[in-house]
Amino acid sequence: xxxNRSGFWPAVPALILLFAFFLFPVVRxxxxxxxxxxxxxxxxxxxxxxxxxxxxxTFEIALLVTLFCLLLGYPLGFLMATTTPFWATMGFIFVLxxxxxxxxxxTYAWMVLLGRNGVFNxxxxxxxxxxxxxxxxxxxxxxxxxMVHVLLPYMVLPIYGAVRKVDxxxxxxxxxxxxxxxxxxxxxxxxxxxxxxxxxxVLVFILSLGFYITPxxxxxxxxxxxxxxxxxxxxxxxxxxFAAALSAVLLVATFLVYxxxxxxxxxxxxR
Amino acid sequence: xxxxxGSAELSIEGVGKRFGxxxxxxxxxxxxxxxELLTILGPSGSGKTxxxxxxxxxxxxxxxTVKVGGTDISALPPAKRDIGMVFQNYALFPHLxxxxxVAFPLEIRNVAKPEIDRRVSEALAMVExxxxxxxxxxxxxxxxxxxxxxxxAIVFNPRLLxxxxxxxxxxxxxxxxxQLEVRRLQRRLGLTTIFITHDQEEALVLSDRIxxxxxxxxxxxxxxxxxxxxxxxxxxxxxxxxxxIFHGTISASGTVALDxxxxxxxxxxxxxxxxxxxxxRPERFGTAGTNLFNGEVIESVYxxxxxxxxxxxxxxxxxxxxxxxxxxxPAAGSRVTVxxxxxxxxxx
Numbered sequence: 344x345x346x347n348r349s350g351f352w353p354a355v356p357a358l359i360l361l362f363a364f365f366l367f368p369v370v371r372x373x374x375x376x377x378x379x380x381x382x383x384x385x386x387x388x389x390x391x392x393x394x395x396x397x398x399x400x401t402f403e404i405a406l407l408v409t410l411f412c413l414l415l416g417y418p419l420g421f422l423m424a425t426t427t428p429f430w431a432t433m434g435f436i437f438v439l440x441x442x443x444x445x446x447x448x449x450t451y452a453w454m455v456l457l458g459r460n461g462v463f464n465x466x467x468x469x470x471x472x473x474x475x476x477x478x479x480x481x482x483x484x485x486x487x488x489x490m491v492h493v494l495l496p497y498m499v500l501p502i503y504g505a506v507r508k509v510d511x512x513x514x515x516x517x518x519x520x521x522x523x524x525x526x527x528x529x530x531x532x533x534x535x536x537x538x539x540x541x542x543x544x545v546l547v548f549i550l551s552l553g554f555y556i557t558p559x560x561x562x563x564x565x566x567x568x569x570x571x572x573x574x575x576x577x578x579x580x581x582x583x584x585f586a587a588a589l590s591a592v593l594l595v596a597t598f599l600v601y602x603x604x605x606x607x608x609x610x611x612x613x614r
Numbered sequence: 615x616x617x618x619x620g621s622a623e624l625s626i627e628g629v630g631k632r633f634g635x636x637x638x639x640x641x642x643x644x645x646x647x648x649x650e651l652l653t654i655l656g657p658s659g660s661g662k663t664x665x666x667x668x669x670x671x672x673x674x675x676x677x678x679t680v681k682v683g684g685t686d687i688s689a690l691p692p693a694k695r696d697i698g699m700v701f702q703n704y705a706l707f708p709h710l711x712x713x714x715x716v717a718f719p720l721e722i723r724n725v726a727k728p729e730i731d732r733r734v735s736e737a738l739a740m741v742e743x744x745x746x747x748x749x750x751x752x753x754x755x756x757x758x759x760x761x762x763x764x765x766x767a768i769v770f771n772p773r774l775l776x777x778x779x780x781x782x783x784x785x786x787x788x789x790x791x792x793q794l795e796v797r798r799l800q801r802r803l804g805l806t807t808i809f810i811t812h813d814q815e816e817a818l819v820l821s822d823r824i825x826x827x828x829x830x831x832x833x834x835x836x837x838x839x840x841x842x843x844x845x846x847x848x849x850x851x852x853x854x855x856x857x858x859i860f861h862g863t864i865s866a867s868g869t870v871a872l873d874x875x876x877x878x879x880x881x882x883x884x885x886x887x888x889x890x891x892x893x894x895r896p897e898r899f900g901t902a903g904t905n906l907f908n909g910e911v912i913e914s915v916y917x918x919x920x921x922x923x924x925x926x927x928x929x930x931x932x933x934x935x936x937x938x939x940x941x942x943x944p945a946a947g948s949r950v951t952v953x954x955x956x957x958x959x960x961x962x
Contacts, residue, residue: 516705519693534709
């Protein structure tokens with residue numbers, strides 16, 4: 344496995360760290376879930392309607408977040424990759440600045456914006472568009488808005504990279520051969536940037552599955568995703584074995600998504 | 615498609631383009647007759663690529679018009695110009711097979727499926743790529759990719775064919791084969807063609823006429839022999855082929871008194887007293903002649919078919935001479951006499 348032995352030793356500190364603080368705790372946690380010597384906790388996690396709903400909820404939100412990130416992120420990434428250097432830099436600032444800000448801070452900011460007396464609702468009511476505040480916080484919509492905002496950079500960056508890798512002569516050649524912009528997009532740009540789209544989607548989807556802070560705060564206990572449920576089991580119900588079983592389910596689900604993604608991802612195309 | 619039904623005459627009239635302070639094209643005008651192959655030859659930065667982009671529609675000129683078959687196409691986007699173009703790096707669609715690449719312009723034009731199949735096979739047969747239909751561009755060699763690009767550019771009977779330094783990435787042998795092949799194909803299809811290159815040898819092989827460009831202007835447009843034998847100015851004389859260029863004043867007796875001393879006898883009808891340039895091609899020197907030069911060999915190179923000599927002659931001048939490789943190669947430091955006849959000297 345390590346044909347070059349000298350390359351192995353420098354990796355030892357990191358391996359020790361991974362073993363002590365990642366692999367060991369994960370195995371320990373899996374141990375909790377089967378402490379009683381039975382798979383009862385798994386049966387509960389995957390068998391009871393309530394928990395199946397949470398799992399389903401989690402996947403549904405992750406899927407929608409991915410979809411909206413893609414719809415917003417592709418045009419943005421594409422624009423950043425094809426515009427002038429000045430606007431590309433501006434785009435980067437607006438995409439990366441939130442990425443460097445704490446998720447907690449950004450989520451609180453959304454609470455201020457989306458609340459019953461938040462900026463949006465007050466503006467809408469003052470403008471006379473609605474008389475009653477629209478419920479934007481502590482529901483599905485709120486969680487969706489917050490998560491899309493937090494995860495958007497993970498979609499934009501791979502797409503930006505994929506678009507930049509395409510030789511500009513290729514779409515130019517397509518135009519010269521008579522293709523309309525619409526045709527060039529579907530026949531040339533999209534297929535040549537599919538790797539970036541795919542990478543972005545997998546990244547956003549997997550991050551969404553285990554997302555905690557944003558759904559916990561913007562969902563206000565009414566939108567339960569699996570990470571929120573696990574935290575409740577640990578902190579409120581003090582049911583560690585069940586929390587461990589749920590964690591194992593999340594871990595396996597994430598791993599499955601990742602493996603499937605690898606299977607379907609295409610070999611390198613654009614050069 | 616073996617006819618020139620779609621091909622048309624091109625005329626460029628007073629096209630100008632600047633980038634900031636740089637004048638890329640200085641009111642360039644030229645005409646390419648239907649079925650003609652015109653090469654635009656120039657060093658990098660001469661504006662030749664900009665001119666090609668203006669014709670293809672990728673660059674908007676500051677002024678002037680581009681007409682194809684008498685119709686002004688200056689305002690049309692690239693997609694509406696009906697021009698086949700082969701890019702420097704071919705710009706094949708990397709995710710599409712050879713067949714789909716070539717079929718692309720036909721697909722865009724909503725040609726019926728059986729007709730597409732027929733025309734694609736025909737085009738691939740023409741560039742000798744039958745059997746490669748299912749390959750992806752990256753599975754082809756440079757020369758094969760070049761052929762696909764060519765097939766894709768001609769399959770839809772374009773009105774013009776533009777070739778942007780298409781042989782730059784190929785090795786010498788392959789380049790020569792492809793040059794002849796392109797020439798043969800272009801003649802057979804009767805396609806009006808503009809070919810861009812900085813390689814003067816390539817320009818001589820391929821062209822009906824050559825337009826030599828420098829600093830955004832056309833220096834001379836003429837047939838290949840005319841460009842080589844009778845260049846219009848120093849730049850053309852120097853850029854095309856090897857040359858010895860001197861300047862001086864011509865007298866009534868047909869003698870040019872060279873600046874810095876010495877004189878040569880020429881055959882020219884330039885008026886006496888005119889300032890002229892004198893061009894002597896290295897291969898036009900013999901061992902005897904009306905104009906004799908005696909000099910010391912500074913450098914001598916054996917080139918198989920010829921000797922290439924650099925001589926220091928009277929008046930502190932250097933002379934480049936090519937002689938048939940017979941006998942021993944004159945050593946550096948030895949003295950040699952070479953001669954040239956008046957009618958072998960071009961005066962401009």
